[in-house]
Amino acid sequence: MRTIQQAMAALEADAKLAAEEERRIEAEKEQQRQAEGRKKPGKPAALPSEEPNPKAQRNFTDPESRIMKSKDGFVQAYNAQAAVDAHAQIIVAQELTQHGSDQGQLVPLIEAIESNLGRKPRQASADSGYCSEANLEALDTRSIDGYVAPGRAKHPTVANGKVGGPLTQAMRKKIDDGGFETPYRLRKQVVEPVFGQIKQARGFRQFLLRGIEKVRAEWTMICTVHNLLKLFNLANAA
CATH class of the missing domain: 1.20.5 (Single alpha-helices involved in coiled-coils or other helix-helix interfaces)
Structure with a gap:
């Protein structure tokens, strides 16, 4: 009971x-x-209910994890984040959250980079999941040269014939005008190899611990191991 x-x-x-x-x-x-x-389309949305769905189920294995969408469907998971140096593929900041959306993670990662390195990054690139007017404004405020994919338009064009807020429109033009050699176009050569090395080369497929604090520590350890191996290889190559 x-x-x-x-x-x-x-x-x-x-x-x-x-x-x-x-x-x-x-x-x-x-x-x-x-x-x-x-204008807001249609009727006003109903206020979200704070009552549990009658069909809701509890994950007793790790109740602090959350159901998140993946390429294979929906899974019980955490959202592991990593900011990677473009030249050395060193992880300069990492985080792990219970939120399925990446949109709220950009600023915390930037702040973590500043805390870890003692300075802000000069440039930052990110996928469309991180794009919002607030995030683009945060990059501008910090004088960071940002390359964040605006993503595909899901709404009709506005009165001026363009989609998105002013910062989103400017970012779309910046990326389109930059061609294939912009930091945004090259971003997959920065972050994806790191996750590939962690998953494929080192066989990491799922967290072994339970509870967000323990899993967060596990992710920190995994990122630290990656960095140590990178530093070891760089030292041997020198």
Whole structure:
């Protein structure tokens, strides 16, 4: 009975967090709609419920993990983040969260880079999952030369014939005008090899520990091992 009560309490807490996250995302969308001069389509959305879905289930193996979308469907997971130096493929910042969206992770990674290295990066590239007016503004405020994919337009064009807020429009033009040699076009040569080495070469496929703090420490260890191997190879090649 106690286990069931604990599971119900956890489901209620999850539902409340999910509702808060949904409200945050909707507020960000509304802010972007206003910046783009678009009207909110259709009827006002119903407020997200803080009550657990009657069909909701609790993961007793690791209740702190979350259901996230992957290329193979939906899985119980954490969101592992890494910022990689473009020249040496050293991981300069890492994080692990319970949030499936990458959009809220760009600024924390930039701040982690500043904390770890004692200076901000001069340049940063990222996939479309990280693109938002707020993130692009954060890069501009820090005078970081950003290359963040705007992604495909899911909304009709606005009055001026363009899609996205002013910073998103400027970023789309910047990437399009830069051709195939921009840092954005070359980003896959920076981050993807690192994750490939971790997964393929070292056989890391899933976390062995449970609970976000332990899994976060495990991810930190994995990133540290990667960096030590990179430094060892660089020293031998010198």
